[in-house]
Every structure is written in structure tokens, then in C-alpha cells.
Amino acid sequence: MVALSSQGHLNPMLRIGKRLVNKGLHVTLATTEFTVTACSNLPPSTPPPPPFCFFSDGQSLNYDRMANYESYKKSLAKFGTINLSNLISHKKLSCIITNPFLTWVADVAINHGIPCAMFWIQPCSLYAIYYRFYNKLNSFPTLTDPDMSVELPGLPLLHTEDLPSYVLPSILFGSLPKMFSEMFQNMKRYKWVLGNSFFGLEKDAIESMADLCPISPLGPLVPPSLLGEDEDHDRGVEMWKAEDTCIEWLNKEAPSSVIYVSFGSVVVLSAKQMECIAKALKNSNSPFIWVVKQPDLPEPDGFLEETKDQGVIVSWSPQTKVLAHPAIACFITHCGWNSVLETISAGVPVIAYPKWSDQPTNAKLIVDVFRIGLRLRANQDGIVSNEEVERCIREIMDGPKCVELKSNARELRIAAREAVAGGGSSDKNILLFVDEIIESCV
Numbered sequence: 267m268v269a270l271s272s273q274g275h276l277n278p279m280l281r282i283g284k285r286l287v288n289k290g291l292h293v294t295l296a297t298t299e300f301t302v303t304a305c306s307n308l309p310p311s312t313p314p315p316p317p318f319c320f321f322s323d324g325q326s327l328n329y330d331r332m333a334n335y336e337s338y339k340k341s342l343a344k345f346g347t348i349n350l351s352n353l354i355s356h357k358k359l360s361c362i363i364t365n366p367f368l369t370w371v372a373d374v375a376i377n378h379g380i381p382c383a384m385f386w387i388q389p390c391s392l393y394a395i396y397y398r399f400y401n402k403l404n405s406f407p408t409l410t411d412p413d414m415s416v417e418l419p420g421l422p423l424l425h426t427e428d429l430p431s432y433v434l435p436s437i438l439f440g441s442l443p444k445m446f447s448e449m450f451q452n453m454k455r456y457k458w459v460l461g462n463s464f465f466g467l468e469k470d471a472i473e474s475m476a477d478l479c480p481i482s483p484l485g486p487l488v489p490p491s492l493l494g495e496d497e498d499h500d501r502g503v504e505m506w507k508a509e510d511t512c513i514e515w516l517n518k519e520a521p522s523s524v525i526y527v528s529f530g531s532v533v534v535l536s537a538k539q540m541e542c543i544a545k546a547l548k549n550s551n552s553p554f555i556w557v558v559k560q561p562d563l564p565e566p567d568g569f570l571e572e573t574k575d576q577g578v579i580v581s582w583s584p585q586t587k588v589l590a591h592p593a594i595a596c597f598i599t600h601c602g603w604n605s606v607l608e609t610i611s612a613g614v615p616v617i618a619y620p621k622w623s624d625q626p627t628n629a630k631l632i633v634d635v636f637r638i639g640l641r642l643r644a645n646q647d648g649i650v651s652n653e654e655v656e657r658c659i660r661e662i663m664d665g666p667k668c669v670e671l672k673s674n675a676r677e678l679r680i681a682a683r684e685a686v687a688g689g690g691s692s693d694k695n696i697l698l699f700v701d702e703i704i705e706s707c708v
């Protein structure tokens with residue numbers, strides 16, 4: 267398996283690895299040497315299986331990869347191709363599973379005559395949208411008709427605000443759309459496409475791809491503890507140290523009373539937006555845990571002092587433990603796919619605040635397909651007002667839809683567990699994949 271040096275990419279990949287090992291395969295995860303410095307708990311403390319191996323991306327360890335992302339990607343493709351090839355040239359491999367953002371890995375696999383599987387890390391619905399968009403199979407908004415709604419098989423009607431960034435005519439430049447275009451027009455390079463989802467969650471979107479370019483969901487690939495499986499020390503790799511003390515604080519709170527707020531590892535909110543969220547949390551009078559990665563929290567009206575008995579602010583939380591805690595009532599999230607799968611597996615309803623990439627579509631799925639949440643609406647300045655945040659908090663904690671949202675969330679939690687349990691849809695897909703790999707070797 268080859269993964270990008272990012273927590274949200276490495277962890278689901280590690281969990282696929284573990285499931286494959288449990289079915290009898292030997293698995294190694296290759297990633298860049300930089301990952302060792304980026305993650306606080308890589309080997310030896312990360313429990314095997316699968317073991318890691320590392321290749322150089324051609325840059326020094328202190329090179330700022332995010333600040334120079336465009337040139338870094340070129341260097342990664344150039345040196346990754348050479349160094350990964352060297353790494354695997356003396357190994358007998360029957361399959362390479364790769365992250366979709368590392369398109370060059372498929373070429374390395376082909377050059378070595380090894381079948382390649384792509385592990386799609388966003389919802390299967392996004393895979394279906396991008397496949398149709400980049401192969402020009404359906405109509406999407408254009409510069410002359412930017413507000414058209416998009417009708418696709420297996421998906422609800424998508425308005426502009428529901429579409430992923432990389433199909434919008436205003437964003438169709440830069441390296442990512444180019445990479446997606448090249449990838450989705452050359453899907454024959456992949457013998458398998460694996461997804462981090464489960465059939466019951468995205469049935470219609472998955473079925474809509476069956477005759478085009480099928481995707482096989484193996485998930486949800488979240489920590490086993492969230493799925494009622496043995497903890498097995500699987501906390502995944504961590505790029506930031508989690509503040510575990512918030513769990514002790516949670517232990518003292520009433521069941522289903524706490525609002526959990528996190529916008530993931532990449533999204534940065536403006537000071538004005540932070541202020542609105544702070545006001546809304548304070549006015550809700552509900553206990554809260556708020557993950558604030560920025561070094562400075564704007565402090566409207568003495569927020570920190572006034573809420574010191576109401577909530578806690580952490581720079582990074584043990585999110586899956588927080589979501590699994592009985593005190594959590596709802597999750598205000600940017601709708602990153604890992605966070606969505608984690609909240610589904612924990613049975614926690616959602617207030618969606620999507621920003622970009624797949625997040626707007628994930629929010630649409632949360633509200634209209636999974637039916638486990640509400641979506642915050644921004645005003646004309648692109649800011650979600652404190653009144654709007656308060657309205658959604660009231661609605662989800664105690665409003666007319668509260669019971670239905672909670673009950674839907676509980677049902678999906680059960681469905682997620684059933685999918686990964688022995689004989690469940692994802693478990694069967696893993697077995698099928700393993701059988702095909704073994705067959706291709708004999």
C-alpha cells in the first residue's frame with residue numbers, strides 16, 4: 267500500500283491493511299520519509315500490522331511541503347517514481363493499493379507488472395460525480411450557466427452549493443483538477459477501486475457506478491472501538507498530540523448534553539467567523555468541546571473567562587473517543603469524510619459547516635440522504651451568523667426534528683457495525699478482493 271503523508275489518508279489505509287492481514291495477506295505500507303517527522307507516534311509505537319517502509323520524496327525533512335505544494339507535488343512524483351521503484355524492485359508483490367492523489371504510483375505498478383488498486387478516500391458519491399464530470403458524461407455548471415442544478419443517477423438533485431469544488435467552472439484550474447482529469451480518464455490502470463464507505467450508506471450512488479467503473483466499499487474504516495470491535499490499541503497515527511484531559515472533563519457531563527466542535531486539520535476560519543461561533547456556543551448555555559487549531563482565539567466579550575465553567579477549548583482532541591462518549595449530543599463539523607464516518611459510527615447527529623472540496627456534497631448527503639443533520643447557511647458575506655448557529659443548535663438539541671435525527675443516527679450506527687462484521691457487506695467485499703488477488707497469483 268502507498269499512502270500520502272497525511273493523518274486522514276494514512277489511518278484509513280492502515281485499517282484496510284489490518285483487515286487484509288486478518289484475511290491472511292501480507293501487507294506493507296510505504297509512505298514518504300517525511301511522515302516519520304510529521305507523525306508523533308510512528309513506529310515503533312504504532313502497533314503493527316501492517317509494518318511501514320519509507321521512500322524519499324526528494325526534499326529535505328525541514329522543507330515546507332504545504333507552503334510549496336505545487337512544486338512539492340512535482341518533486342514527489344519524480345523522486346517517488348524512482349525511489350518507490352527501487353524499494354519494490356526485489357519484492358514479489360501481487361497488488362499495490364494506492365491513494366488517488368498519487369497518480370504516478372499506478373505507472374510504477376504497471377512498469378513492474380503488478381496489478382493496482384485505487385483506494386478512493388472520499389464518499390462513493392463523490393467518486394460517481396467526478397467520474398461523470400471528468401469523462402463528460404453529464405451536464406455540469408459552466409461559466410455561462412454557473413447556477414445550473416445537476417441531476418445524476420443515484421444522487422439527489424445537486425445545486426451549486428452542493429457540488430464539490432473541483433467541478434465548479436470558477437475553480438477548474440490548478441493541479442488538482444488536472445490530476446483528477448488525468449486519473450478519471452485513465453481508470454483502466456486500476457484493476458480495482460476500493461471505497462471508504464459501506465453499501466447501506468451510499469447504495470444508490472454505488473449501484474449507479476456498477477456498469478461504468480465499479481467501486482467496492484470496504485468501510486467504514488474508523489477505529490475498531492467505534493464499531494464495537496476490540497480496541498486492539500488502534501488509535502492510528504497522529505500528526506498532533508491529542509489533549510486527552512477533555513475526556514475526564516466529559517466524564518462529568520450529563521448524557522447527550524455536550525456540543526463537540528471541530529473543523530478538521532486543514533480548514534481555517536476567519537476571526538469574524540470564530541467570533542460568531544464563540545457567541546453562539548456561549549448563548550446556547552450548553553457544555554462544549556471546541557477544537558481550535560489557530561494559536562489565537564478571538565475573544566469576544568471575554569468569551570474564555572465567561573465560558574470557563576461551560577466548555578473546554580483544545581488544540582487537538584482525541585476525536586473518535588470524544589464522539590463515542592455518551593455525553594456528546596451533536597457535532598458541529600466541516601464535514602471532512604473521516605469526521606463524517608466517525609460521527610456515523612458513533613451515532614452522533616451533525617450540524618454541517620462545509621467549506622470546500624468534497625465537504626459541500628458531504629453536507630448534502632448528511633442532510634438529504636443520511637438524514638442525520640442540519641446545514642448552517644452563510645449570509646451574503648460568506649459568514650454564518652451566531653443567530654444561525656444558535657438556531658441549528660436549538661433545533662438539533664431540542665427542536666421538532668431532534669428525535670428523528672437522533673433515531674436516524676442510531677440506525678446508521680447499527681448499519682455501520684453490521685457492514686464490517688463477519689458476513690456484512692464490507693466484509694464480503696474484502697473477502698472478494700482478497701480472493702481475486704490470490705487467484706491472480708496462481
Ligand code: UDP
Nearest residue numbers: 274530531532557582583585602603604605
Ligand atoms: N481529528 C482528531 N482530533 C481533532 C480533529 C480531528 O483526531 O481535534 C481527526 C479526526 O478524527 C479525523 C481527522 O482528524 O480522523 C480529520 O479528517 P477529516 O477527513 O474529517 O478532515 P480533514 O482534516 O482531512 O479536513
